[in-house]
Amino acid sequence: MSTQPSSSRILLLFAHPSQARSEVNSVLFNSAKQLDAVTAVDLYAQYPDFNINIEREQQRLLSHDIIIFQFPVYWYSTPALLKEWQDLVLEYGFAYGKGGDALKGKLFFCAVSAGGREEAYQTDGFNHFTLRQLLQPLEQMASITQLTYLAPFALFGSRTAKEEHRITRHSALWTALLEALAKGELDIAKARQLENMTSYFNEQELNQ
Template sequence: MSNAPESARGSGEGGRRRILVLFAHPSLERSEVNGPLAEATARVEGVTLVDLYAESPTFDFNVDREQARLLAHEVICFMYPLYWYSTPAILKEWQDLVLERGFAYDAAAPALQGKIFFSALTAGGPEAAYCAAGYNHLTIRELLYPLEQMARLCGMIYLPPFALFGARTALEEGRLAGHVADWVRVLEALRDDRLDLAAAAPRTKLNDDLNAIIRGG
């Protein structure tokens, strides 16, 4: 592959990467985890948070604006609760409309070439269910193969999902604060180019032992 991880250099201010988080949650008012995650995201400098359901409640996208926004960032992240082993519907519609032929793929100069793509998701089931022996049979990375292939076709660097399992009980079990802190840490590391892309790329999920892939900070 030509797109070695190291090609995603920041072209933002001071060599930093600019991060676009496309956030999709159809009933945010009931959210326990994604709400706090989104709030924390909005506070990280250099990150653009877009609430897709708020901006395009009728799934009617302004394709030019969406494409311009992609061009202005070096990292693209889908942030969502896992619905039927995939994204909520609006993100699929977004892919269908925004990632046009001639813009994202099959183009002389694919617009997203060399950018980093990954998911930040929450799943209701326990982590143990996401393996060959569990009731979901597949790992979370395997379930998201369509997104991984989408990224590959567009020439993007794919990172495994930043995932929280057992999300329905995370708040009462006191796992939320740590998860939010990890998320902010990952965003800052990606922004400042302190995240070891090569080491992270083969993982099943991004947030296993962050110390092993993040330098400093």
């Protein structure tokens, strides 16, 4: 089993422009904040005017082993501030290109919610592509920057998740995943291959 080194620091970069109406991501972000291993950054709170502090963001990246982008899927992609963050922070000579290996070997994945149902995210479904396929620009960003890309952790049908009582289980999976990552216990080869990291744990493991 390929695992990470024991005891890892996790940088959670959260981008949600209308958190007052959030039913899913706000719950996950708040539970992640409780974990010692997690540095939880609310990007829209820190940069409401999109004036990103590149030096600070690069230092944060350097001082963590695992990078997570957390966001609601907007137009099959990230909210605008997270795209701006990529455009500004992942500079030539830092994240890619000559001498640009600051991110080499760190783990990276996306924790996302999508309004569409899982069956819509299929080749023959309403959205024509799986969510993992639609997130391929981020997968390729990871490849160019030498990050190790893991499968997205995704909740589908997010706008009805609360009334359908699906958030508690999703949140438990999220906490279990973060704790396994922090302790260096995640099977990386398995996590790279999944379509959705929510299927990493079986019920038995979750209830332990």
